[in-house]
Amino acid sequence: MLRKRINAIAVCLLMIGFSGCLVHRPSDCKARGAAYVARKERLERDARESLKAGTPKEEVLSFFEKNGIKPSFVATGNTGHFVKGTLHVIGCAPLGCGTNDAFIGLEVPLDAIDRVTGNPIVGGFYTNCL
Secondary structure (H helix, E strand, O other): OOHHHHHHHHHHHHHHHHHHHHHHHOOOHHHHEEEEHHHHHHHHHHHHHHHOOOEEEEEEEEHHHHHOOOOEEEEEEOOOEEEEEEEEEEEOOOEEEEEEEEEEEEEEEEEEEOOEEEOOOEEEEEOOEE
């Protein structure tokens, strides 16, 4: 009988604590989270429109600069390479993350003559998550 009561109390405390974590999100956190998602979506849209196949490296680098992304080059063998970069942003981390720190990354494939060969890839993630 005592074990049932202890289990019931433990379950109730766990539910109360867990629901409090899910429900209470300050409005400034929600706004940062929405800004993070909007920035990632805007970068994805702009990259898709501006960095089509055949775009020269100079325009790619200009796009990175315009968006505040420091480019780096990564070789993929003798047929081409990628231009990559990340933006550090602050969002509203989901449950299980230690901080609100996040990144938005951009990767653009280039051929041997420094022209875009495929669709740019944009991704985002929160750091310090389980």
